[in-house]
Amino acid sequence: xxxxxxxxxxxxxxxxxxxxxxxxxxxxxxxxxxxxxxxxxxxxxxxxxxxxxxxxxxxxxxxxxxxxxxxxxxxxxxxxxxxxxxxxxxxxxxxxxxxxxxxxxxxxxxxxxxxxxxxxxxxxxxxxxxxxxxxxxxxxxxxxxxxxxxxxxxxxxxxxxxxxxxxxxxxxxxxxxxxxxxxxxxxxxxxxxxxxxxxxxxxxxxxxxxxxxxxxxxxxxxxxxxx
Amino acid sequence: xxxxxxxxxxxxxxxxxxxxxxxxxxxxxxxxxxxxxxxxxxxxxxxxxxxxxxxxxxxxxxxxxxxxxxxxxxxxxxxxxxxxxxxxxxxxxxxxxxxxxxxxxxxxxxxxxxxxxxxxxxxxxxxxxxxxxxxxxxxxxxxxxxxxxxxxxxxxxxxxxxxxxxxxxxxxxxxxxxxxxxxxxxxxxxxxxxxxxxxxxxxxxxxxxxxxxxxxxxxxxxxxxxx
DNA sequence: GATTTGATGTGAAACAATTCACAAAACAAG
DNA sequence: CTTGTTTTGTGAATTGTTTCACATCAAATC
Numbered sequence: 001x002x003x004x005x006x007x008x009x010x011x012x013x014x015x016x017x018x019x020x021x022x023x024x025x026x027x028x029x030x031x032x033x034x035x036x037x038x039x040x041x042x043x044x045x046x047x048x049x050x051x052x053x054x055x056x057x058x059x060x061x062x063x064x065x066x067x068x069x070x071x072x073x074x075x076x077x078x079x080x081x082x083x084x085x086x087x088x089x090x091x092x093x094x095x096x097x098x099x100x101x102x103x104x105x106x107x108x109x110x111x112x113x114x115x116x117x118x119x120x121x122x123x124x125x126x127x128x129x130x131x132x133x134x135x136x137x138x139x140x141x142x143x144x145x146x147x148x149x150x151x152x153x154x155x156x157x158x159x160x161x162x163x164x165x166x167x168x169x170x171x172x173x174x175x176x177x178x179x180x181x182x183x184x185x186x187x188x189x190x191x192x193x194x195x196x197x198x199x200x201x202x203x204x205x206x207x208x209x210x211x212x213x214x215x216x217x218x219x220x221x222x223x224x225x226x227x
Numbered sequence: 228x229x230x231x232x233x234x235x236x237x238x239x240x241x242x243x244x245x246x247x248x249x250x251x252x253x254x255x256x257x258x259x260x261x262x263x264x265x266x267x268x269x270x271x272x273x274x275x276x277x278x279x280x281x282x283x284x285x286x287x288x289x290x291x292x293x294x295x296x297x298x299x300x301x302x303x304x305x306x307x308x309x310x311x312x313x314x315x316x317x318x319x320x321x322x323x324x325x326x327x328x329x330x331x332x333x334x335x336x337x338x339x340x341x342x343x344x345x346x347x348x349x350x351x352x353x354x355x356x357x358x359x360x361x362x363x364x365x366x367x368x369x370x371x372x373x374x375x376x377x378x379x380x381x382x383x384x385x386x387x388x389x390x391x392x393x394x395x396x397x398x399x400x401x402x403x404x405x406x407x408x409x410x411x412x413x414x415x416x417x418x419x420x421x422x423x424x425x426x427x428x429x430x431x432x433x434x435x436x437x438x439x440x441x442x443x444x445x446x447x448x449x450x451x452x453x454x
Numbered sequence: 455g456a457t458t459t460g461a462t463g464t465g466a467a468a469c470a471a472t473t474c475a476c477a478a479a480a481c482a483a484g
Numbered sequence: 485c486t487t488g489t490t491t492t493g494t495g496a497a498t499t500g501t502t503t504c505a506c507a508t509c510a511a512a513t514c
Contacts, residue, residue: 011501013431017424021406035461044408047461048503055463063509064461080427081434088426099326105406105423111430148433149426173433175425179248179332181271189432191425196332197244198402198418199315199376200307203338204240205416206375206400207308238471262491274491275473282493290479290492 012053018043019050020076027069035066086111087145089171091162092154093118093132096177100153101130114145119158135162139169149173156180163190239280245270246277247303254296262293313338314372316398318389319381320345320359323404327380328357341372346385362389366396376400383407390417 022042026034036054037047054061059075061067077083090101090113100106101116116132118124123132133141141147150171154162159178166174173189176182179197182190249269253261263281264274281288286302288294304310317328317340327333328343343359345351350359360368368374377398381389386405393401400416403409406424409417 013428014424017421017427018408021421022408025407037461042408046503049501051461051463052502061462062511063463064459064511066461080431082427086430095326095329099322100422102322103422106426109423109427111423111426148437149429151426172437173429175429180252181245181249181269187436189429189436191429193420193422193425194244194248195327195330195420196336196338197241198420199333199338199378200244200309200336201240202376202400202402202416202418203313204307209414209416210375210399264491273473276471278491278493279472288492289481291481291490293491 012056015043015045015049015053016057016076016079018045019053020073023069023073023076027073031069033066033068034072036061038066082110084110086149087114087147088112088149088151089114089138089141089145089147089166090116090130090151090153091118091135091166092152092177093120093123093126094153094155097151097153100151100177101128113151114147115141135165138165142169142171147171149175152176152178152182154178239283242270242272242276242280243284243303243306245272246280247300250296250300250303254300258296260293260295261299263288265293309337311337313376314341314374315339315376315378316341316365316368316372316374316393317343317357317378317380318345318362318393319379319404320347320350321380321382324378324380327378327404328355340378341374342368362392365392369396369398374398376402379403379405379409381405 019039022039023034026038026042031038035047036050040047040050043050054067057075057079059067059072088106088111090097093101093116097116097118101113106113113130116130117135117138118132119135121134124134126132148171150166150173152159152162152166152174156178159176159180160182163174163176163182163184167184167188172187173191174182174184175191175193177193177195179194181192184190246266249266250261253265253269258265262274263277267274267277270277281294284302284306286294286299315333315338317324320328320343324343324345328340333340340357343357344362344365345359346362348361351361353359375398377393377400379386379389379393379401383405386403386407387409390401390403390409390411394411394415399414400418401409401411402418402420404420404422406421408419411417
């Protein structure tokens with residue numbers, strides 16, 4: 001197997017997520033096996049790309065027979081460590097935090113938010129499916145549930161502080177919804193989700209497409225800007 | 228100015244968003260001008276990268292004098308068409324839609340959700356800052372407010388249907404929170420935000436980092452997987 | 455079982471993005 | 485006004501990613 005390079009993993013990994021989503025959908029439609037071009041077509045990429053990506057993750061199919069969907073999905077589960085449960089903590093129970101805590105897709109994929117935290121004492125009294133704790137109980141919960149990944153949904157002003165505390169208590173990876181670039185020591189994974197940026201980039205491309213000038217280059221290529 | 232290529236725009240544009248966030252922060256700290264390496268350091272990229280990106284968008288600084296922050300921000304406003312207001316519609320008032328409708332950062336950046344829609348008749352009676360309309364009023368609202376961009380926050384099962392209807396009524400760009408790959412005609416911009424994928428990729432990298440094998444390559448490089 | 459067909463898997467080629475390296479410009483100092 | 489210093493801006497080199505092209509294999513057909 002070829003050595004991975006930092007960028008290579010990233011891009012192909014993102015596509016693997018995409019492939020899985022397509023496969024799940026195909027499966028529900030009763031399809032049992034796919035060829036690279038079937039999947040490519042679903043995913044909006046080329047067949048070469050699919051095969052190359054699979055090759056990177058050492059996923060093998062059958063010459064002439066294509067790929068068995070169940071087999072593919074199983075291998076992907078392994079790649080994503082989905083055979084195990086993953087305990088997550090969520091910091092910040094504002095609008096976004098509240099919505100995330102109720103997002104049922106996480107559970108469906110074995111990712112369990114085991115507790116949420118907020119500095120507002122009023123929130124600690126709210127009765128809901130998930131407990132809302134004060135930050136002082138962070139360490140206790142992280143240790144008890146062996147949590148390694150956190151979601152930050154606090155206002156940008158306190159995001160860095162919260163992040164520092166998470167890292168101090170053993171968190172290794174963060175999905176950060178606050179629009180700030182968090183500073184963390186090496187070896188900590190930060191994934192930023194910036195909702196404004198996502199909207200703005202759409203607005204940007206729509207403008208480009210509609211204003212029409214300088215546009216031969218942009219064309220019809222932004223069906224999906226992520227992959 | 229060099230011809231843009233499809234990928235080039237995408238990556239550098241994303242970084243321009245990042246630069247702006249950094250600049251705004253620096254500005255609040257009282258900084259008035261930056262050098263490419265100052266900004267690079269803030270943004271976690273190289274100084275070359277900053278200058279190259281600026282060059283792509285035809286942003287000029289002063290030789291030896293660096294860049295004036297206010298000037299930079301102003302140019303970026305123009306690039307992002309932020310001088311104008313942008314009217315947005317939001318479809319789907321479940322947990323996520325509700326949170327998005329209350330997200331005040333959009334307004335701060337001149338992006339106004341002018342109306343929300345949901346098929347559930349019960350929701351139409353809810354009194355809130357934003358009206359919740361039935362889908363039948365989509366065309367009327369889109370026309371009245373000249374809306375070109377929409378947010379889809381409906382369950383995956385109905386996402387494609389909703390998207391088709393949006394496109395039929397003149398929507399040119401969509402931020403899609405449903406975990407499906409929407410099929411759209413050429414010239415329509417789709418930007419997918421997949422919350423599960425964001426979490427899962429963090430889990431993946433954390434696993435890689437912790438299991439430690441095959442890892443020389445991954446190293447400390449995932450401070451920020453987006454840029 | 456030999457032959458044809460159709461798909462995979464992967465080096466090699468082409469293309470894209472990043473980094474390097476240095477000329478050109480601007481300011482400062484003498 | 486000349487020289488030295490610092491930083492930009494951008495071609496050239498390097499590095500990374502995608503596409504091409506074809507050897508290889510497995511199944512289907514004769």
